[in-house]
Amino acid sequence: AQSVTQLDSQVPVFEEAPVELRCNYSSSVSVYLFWYVQYPNQGLQLLLKYLSGSTLVKGINGFEAEFNKSQTSFHLRKPSVHISDTAEYFCAVSDHVSGTYKYIFGTGTRLKVLA
Amino acid sequence: EADIYQTPRYLVIGTGKKITLECSQTMGHDKMYWYQQDPGMELHLIHYSYGVNSTEKGDLSSESTVSRIRTEHFPLTLESARPSHTSQYLCASSEEAGAITEAFFGQGTRLTVV
Numbered sequence: 001a002q003s004v005t006q007l008d009s010q011v012p013v014f015e016e017a018p019v020e021l022r023c024n025y026s027s028s029v030s031v032y033l034f035w036y037v038q039y040p041n042q043g044l045q046l047l048l049k050y051l052s053g054s055t056l057v058k059g060i061n062g063f064e065a066e067f068n069k070s071q072t073s074f075h076l077r078k079p080s081v082h083i084s085d086t087a088e089y090f091c092a093v094s095d096h097v098s099g100t101y102k103y104i105f106g107t108g109t110r111l112k113v114l115a
Numbered sequence: 116e117a118d119i120y121q122t123p124r125y126l127v128i129g130t131g132k133k134i135t136l137e138c139s140q141t142m143g144h145d146k147m148y149w150y151q152q153d154p155g156m157e158l159h160l161i162h163y164s165y166g167v168n169s170t171e172k173g174d175l176s177s178e179s180t181v182s183r184i185r186t187e188h189f190p191l192t193l194e195s196a197r198p199s200h201t202s203q204y205l206c207a208s209s210e211e212a213g214a215i216t217e218a219f220f221g222q223g224t225r226l227t228v229v
Contacts, residue, residue, distance in 0.1 A: 032215045034217055034218075036220075038156075041223070041225070042222055042223070043121075043205055043220035043221050043222045043223050044205065044207075044218075044220040045220070046217045046219075049216075049217050051215060051216075088156050090158065092218075094215050096215055100163075100171075101146060101209070101215065102148070102160055102163060102173070102174075103148070103160075103207070103209075103218050104160075105150075105157070105158040107156070107157045108156045108157060108158075110156070
């Protein structure tokens with residue numbers, strides 16, 4: 001079964017500094033990857049997705065991610081964070097291999113932006 | 116604007132009560148999902164559906180049940196609520212089976228059983 005690993009449970013970073021949130025997936029076949037953001041007491045909002053094509057994916061709010069097949073990674077980056085980026089971030093993969101098309105989520109990374 | 120709605124947003128209820136969490140989407144999506152989110156924020160799939168009259172158990176065992184009588188509606192029911200059911204429940208939908216797209220999420224229902 002496919003799985004997703006988010007290596008960092010919490011990432012503190014100062015405002016205007018760059019940040020990288022790490023995500024690794026386990027699959028030897030084609031994958032479809034997503035990053036979501038969750039603000040307190042809210043649902044999940046899609047930041048960006050990789051379905052095919054260019055390995056560098058740009059999303060909303062200045063975030064981008066790079067699909068790296070050889071390292072089975074899909075790390076999320078932002079060159080300069082704002083206080084408003086403080087939230088929980090989830091990496092997810094679509095489990096199409098089993099034919100169920102379920103979304104498998106990582107355990108989440110809490111980004112805390114400090115003034 | 117197409118969207119996915121969950122009601123209620125917050126619910127505090129006594130042990131033993133029957134509850135139904137509502138989820139509706141206006142996007143015509145075939146696939147719908149229920150996730151349970153721990154206080155530690157991890158999401159666990161508890162139910163999913165490919166379309167009308169289709170329901171499947173997810174990866175995390177749950178005492179809740181679901182139904183899919185209409186495409187747009189995917190309610191979750193707990194026959195007898197217990198404190199262990201206290202959690203956040205997130206509903207999501209995505210396009211037709213066989214297509215790989217993102218899932219759209221509702222705002223969630225935070226359930227507290229006392």
